[in-house]
Amino acid sequence: MNHENIRKVALVAGATRGAGRxxxxxxxxxGATVYVTGRSTRTQRSEYNRAETIEExxxxVTKAGGQGIAVPTDHLEPEAVKALIARIAEEQGRLDILVNDIWGAESFFEWNKPIWEHSLEKGLRMLRLAIDTHLITSHFALPLLIKSKHGLVVEMTDGTAEYNRTNYRVSLFYDLVKSSVIRIAWSLAKELEPYSCTAVALTPGWMRSxxxxxxxxxxxxxxxxxTKQEPHFIISESPRYVGRAVAALAQDPDVARxxxxxxxxxxxxxxxxxxxxxxxxPxxxxxxxxVQDAGKPANATGYR
Incomplete structure (x- = not known):
């Protein structure tokens, strides 16, 4: 059987909206079979209280040519994630791609507030939503993924390792979250390498979520x-752009590089x-x- 003709099985954890969608x-x-998870469904909303749903x-996904399967999942609940992976194993027998895009914390970070002024409750909730969820999901999903040789894990974050290393990101909590996810990808790479699987951290640019x-x-x-309100928004990109980045990685036979x-x-x-x-x-x-951090006028010429 030609491996390239096998429909890939993917789990996009946190696919309700934005980059995940x-x-x-x-x-x-x-043409992939894509399990899409999140807490917002047509019958129940998450703490975001927004209209987007995993069913949508x-x-x-199905309209694009694949098979979309919505599974309501709170990735902070280990038993729920365990059940999700058991379902994928039963229905598909394999998992080729795991995208850890769980976030859900826009309403919890407080811009440019030092830790002693930032809400401790909100800050710790942010850490749980953005770090614990990724760890829980990897714990249960990776035993299935490593059975598929050349499996791929994509840890979604905000900012590259180089940028985040030298720039303060909004607050200590936000900064810690986004740098931690990059380190999670690095550690997963070490643990997955013996199984011919690959883990990367991936960031969109200024995304039009x-x-x-x-x-x-x-x-x-x-x-x-x-751009009349924020001229630098001229560099922004659609969520499909980072989606195409993941699709390119998924199709690359040399993705281990x-x-x-x-x-x-x-x-x-x-x-x-x-x-x-x-x-x-872009x-x-x-x-x-x-341009932006250098204090220059907004001009995307040569950058998109």
């Missing part, structure tokens, strides 16, 4: 209007030659360093 759709476009994501579009009161269709590394959507776009929905190739982290 974009990744799930692009894996669906490859699953339908978009549903929450970000709502913040600027724009849609994906007219997002450029937001990236094992343990911190990657970005803009970096991989140049290497794999994929583009965003509008045909551009390189947000280079732009942020060379």
């Amino acid at each position: 974009g990744i799930a759709i692009e894996l669906g476009a490859l 994501t699953a339908e978009l 549903e929450i970000m579009l709502e913040h600027f009161k724009v849609t994906e269709a007219n997002w450029r209007e937001a 990236w094992n343990g590394q911190s990657l970005s959507s803009g970096q991989l776009a140049k290497i794999y030659n994929f583009r965003d929905l509008d045909g551009s190739q 390189d947000a982290w280079r732009y942020i360093v060379e």
Whole structure:
């Protein structure tokens, strides 16, 4: 049997909206069977209290050409995650791709507040949502993934290792979360390497998530209007862009070359030659360093 003709099985943990949804759709476009998880369903909302649901994501995966399967899961509950993986094992017998995109903490970080002023309750909740969830999911999912030779784990974060090492990220709690996920990927790479599997950390650039579009009161269709409020939004990208980065990694027979590394959507776009929905190739982290953080006027020429 030709391995390339086998429908890949993926779990996108935290696929209700944003990067998770974009990744799930692009894996669906490859023809993958994609299990999409989250806490927001058509009958129950998470603490986000937003309208997006995992059922919608699953339908978009199927529409793209794959098979989307929505499984309501709170990834802080070990027994729920254990049951999820048992279901995937029973229904598919394998797991080729794990995307740890669980986050759910936008409402908990407090911008530029030192730890003694930041809400301790919110800060610790952020750590649990963004770190514990990834550890719990990996604990249960990886025994199934290592059975599939050349399995891939993608740890989703915000910022590259290089950028986060030299820049303070919003608050101590947020900073710790995003750097920790990069380190989780590095550690997983060491543990997975003997099984011919690969783990990477991946960051989008300035992503036009549903929450970000709502913040600027724009849609994906007219997002450029937001540059009137925030000129640097000109470098932004759709969630499908980082989705295409994951799809490119999933199709790369030499993906092990990236094992343990911190990657970005803009970096991989140049290497794999994929583009965003509008045909551009935004390189947000280079732009942020060379233009935004350097105090230059917003101008994405040469960066997308």
